[in-house]
Amino acid sequence: xxxxxxxxxxxxxxxxxxxxxxxxxxxxxxxxxxxxxxxxxxxxxxxxxxxxxxxxxxxxxxxxxxxxxxxxxxxxxxxxxxxxxxxxxxxxxxxxxxxxxxxxxxxxxxxxxxxxxxxxxxxxxxxxxxxxxxxxxxxxxxxxxxxxxxxxxxxxxxxxxxxxxxxxxxxxxxxxxxxxxxxxxxxxxxxxxxxxxxxxxxxxxxxxxxxxxxxxxxxxxxxxxxxxxxxxxxxxxxxxxxxxxxxxxxxxxxxxxxxxxxxxxxxxxxxxxxxxxxxxxxxxxxxxxxxxxxxxxxxxxxxxxxxxxxxxxxxxxxxxxxxxxxxxxxxxxxxxxxxxxxxxxxxxxxxxxxxxxxxxxxxxxxxxxxxxxxxxxxxxxxxxxxxxxxxxxxxxxxxxxxxxxxxxxxxxxxxxxxxxxxxxxxxxxxxxxxxxxxxxxxxxxxxxxxxxxxxxxxxxxxxxxxxxxxxxxxxxxxxxxxxxxxxxxxxxxxxxxxxxxxxxxxxxxxxxxxxxxxxxxxxxxxxx
Numbered sequence: 001x002x003x004x005x006x007x008x009x010x011x012x013x014x015x016x017x018x019x020x021x022x023x024x025x026x027x028x029x030x031x032x033x034x035x036x037x038x039x040x041x042x043x044x045x046x047x048x049x050x051x052x053x054x055x056x057x058x059x060x061x062x063x064x065x066x067x068x069x070x071x072x073x074x075x076x077x078x079x080x081x082x083x084x085x086x087x088x089x090x091x092x093x094x095x096x097x098x099x100x101x102x103x104x105x106x107x108x109x110x111x112x113x114x115x116x117x118x119x120x121x122x123x124x125x126x127x128x129x130x131x132x133x134x135x136x137x138x139x140x141x142x143x144x145x146x147x148x149x150x151x152x153x154x155x156x157x158x159x160x161x162x163x164x165x166x167x168x169x170x171x172x173x174x175x176x177x178x179x180x181x182x183x184x185x186x187x188x189x190x191x192x193x194x195x196x197x198x199x200x201x202x203x204x205x206x207x208x209x210x211x212x213x214x215x216x217x218x219x220x221x222x223x224x225x226x227x228x229x230x231x232x233x234x235x236x237x238x239x240x241x242x243x244x245x246x247x248x249x250x251x252x253x254x255x256x257x258x259x260x261x262x263x264x265x266x267x268x269x270x271x272x273x274x275x276x277x278x279x280x281x282x283x284x285x286x287x288x289x290x291x292x293x294x295x296x297x298x299x300x301x302x303x304x305x306x307x308x309x310x311x312x313x314x315x316x317x318x319x320x321x322x323x324x325x326x327x328x329x330x331x332x333x334x335x336x337x338x339x340x341x342x343x344x345x346x347x348x349x350x351x352x353x354x355x356x357x358x359x360x361x362x363x364x365x366x367x368x369x370x371x372x373x374x375x376x377x378x379x380x381x382x383x384x385x386x387x388x389x390x391x392x393x394x395x396x397x398x399x400x401x402x403x404x405x406x407x408x409x410x411x412x413x414x415x416x417x418x419x420x421x422x423x424x425x426x427x428x429x430x431x432x433x434x435x436x437x438x439x440x441x442x443x444x445x446x447x448x449x450x451x452x453x454x455x456x457x458x459x460x461x462x463x464x465x466x467x468x469x470x471x472x473x474x475x476x477x478x479x480x481x482x483x484x485x486x487x488x489x490x491x492x493x494x495x496x497x498x499x500x501x502x503x504x505x506x507x508x509x510x511x512x513x514x515x516x517x518x519x520x521x522x523x524x525x526x527x528x
Contacts, residue, residue, distance in 0.1 A: 017125060020106050021116040022099075023066045024073060025050045035071040035099075037082050038243035052116060052133055059132040064112060067102025071249040074230070074256075075099055076314050077298060081246035085300060090332075090340050094297040123356075123363045130356045143285050145358050146180040147172060147345075150187035150290040152211055153317055155438075157291055159336045163373045164343055167333055168289060170372075171365035178361055185281075187290070187320070188215045194277035197269045215316060221270045222319040227256040228264055275324040279348045287358055288346040290317050292330050296339045320346060327352040329359050334370045428452040443469050447478055454482070459489050 023033045026046035033040040053063060068083045070076070078101025079085040086105035088096040096105050103115035113125050120126035147168065154165055172179045188211025191198065201217040202210075235257050245253060282288060294316040321328035326349050333341040347355035432449035435442050450465030463486040469479040 017060070017113040017128075018062045018064050019056065019114045019116065019129075020065045020067050020103060020112050021050075021053055021063060022103055023069050025053055025066070025116060027053065027063075027066070030066075033066075035069040035073065035080055035083070036243055036245070038241055039072070039237075042237070042241055055132050056116075056129065059128075061114075061132075067100075067106055067115065069102060070099040071245055072230075072234070072253065073099045074249045074252045075246070076311075077101075077248070078104070079246070079248070079300075081244075081249075088297075091297070091338070093299055094339075095300055095302075097293075097297055123360045127356045127360050130353055134352050144178060144180045145285045145287055147182040148282065148286050148288050149182060149184045150288060150320075151184050152186045152188050153215075153290045153294075156294045156316070159341060162376055163336050163341060164291065164333060165289075167366060167369040167373050168343065168362075171362055171369045174365050174368075175362065180285075182289075183286075186211050187288070188212055190281065191215065191218055191274070191277070194280070195270060195273045197266060197273055200263075200266065201270070215319075216312065218270075218274065218323060219312070219315045219319040221267050222323040223315065224259070225267050225271065225323070227252075227259040228261055228267070230256040231259050271323055271325075275326070275349055278320075278324045278326055278346075282346075282348045284348070284351070285354075286348070287355065288320070290320065290344055290346065292342040292344045293317065317344070325349045327355050329355055331359065331363070331366065333366075334374055426452075441472055443472050443476065443479075446472075447476075447482075450479075450482060454486065459486050462486055463490065 021027075023035055026032050026049060028047065028049045029045055031040050031043055031045050034043075049057075057063060068080055068086055070078060071080060071082070076098065077085075078088075078096035078098055080101075086096050086101050088094055089105060089109040095101075098104060100115070100117050100119065103117065103119050106112050107115050107119045107121055110121065113122070114120040114129050118126070118129065120129065149165055149169075151165075154161065157164065169182055172182065192202075192210045192214040195214070195218075198214060198217050198221070201220050202213045203216065230253070238253060238257055278288070293314060294312075295314075320326075321344070326346050328344050328346045330342050330344045333343055335341060345355060345359060347358075429449050429452045432445045432452070435445040436449075439445070446465045446469040450462045450469070453459075453462035453465065463483065466479045466482040466486065469476055470483065473479065
């Protein structure tokens, strides 16, 4: 962190809290470095202080310095070729992340109480910062709020729900008032259905992968708009100065200055539609809950940061709030397997104070649930991906109304796999077990598993699976026929079992009678 002399203090609402600001904020008499020495060299000292910094100073805050950031605000890992990478206090082996890396580290290390942009260890302080910076019109409503969980996003994590979704749900459940019962949605499918102009940016996909494709397309639109706006503001400076940049940032800057704006109108239409769609989903009191990022933070100096796979994961959820202009708050949830966990809350555009108050109301309860979750003994998480449960259905299940059950020949059709022989019925059963872990209401999984069990003559357990299916779909023709068929099998088998038991008992009686005869004979002749 870079400290500057001449700190300003005024008594006021923030009660003399100490803070720092990112090196992109202008401070009168200083040059904002924007994370790059060439930028600092080619710009003059500011003639005035940024409005946000002024507002905090007016409310009694003390600004003690400015912090390291990614070059030109164009990075995502927090690494800086010229200033170095701030050490992540929570996990020193990984990058601090984000263009606000220095601010995040200063707050996490308890060097200051808050930072711009918008970081604090205590939500009460962050709320006060919000009161100082946000207009009174942004106060939001104080009605009952409703959390909306983006289930398909959480499926991408290799973290148990008990440490993410359950922590928040359980915390809200303990609060006496202020929250409605939570809602669960597939945000990818929602985007696909409510942002029609996004289709031209979507990759070809099956119907079951549309949600994943829509999330990726939304991310693409965000990055294209970022390039367009960076080019509009900085192309002349880049071409004139030819700044020395880190490899990761240099690649992004090159993409930006070479960007052609042929379809720029389409990009802004997508942004407008997505903002309206998210507003329609959340209304005035809804809060979308999703993971902050799709994977674990990178190790310092990792080459993986340059891969497209990493960028896809890094930006997967960022675009949901960033493209719509909605406000987002991130709350840490402890650790899993030595990796930090965090979760993000998104409220409608202009609802910043409403979101801050909601976080403040639930924060203590969330901390209690984090402690409880840390004590749980949890099984390892299966490898999940966006739309995993849907892809499992697509891979293993076909329409049950057309599914032939050739049980007598131990054959059954399974999607494009053709006929299954006896050795693979156990695998089919295992596949269904996995699908049911993801979705306990998966009727087709119960039908398929029941069929696999029936094929190996495990009639009793097969009947249970078909009855589970009927509990979910009482009129399912396949399950009704199977139940009737299995009841006959079990009835017939019970009758055969009674006959067999009688025969066994009679044989045992004869054996005992013969043994008694031999014993009596031995006694008679004095052998015993």
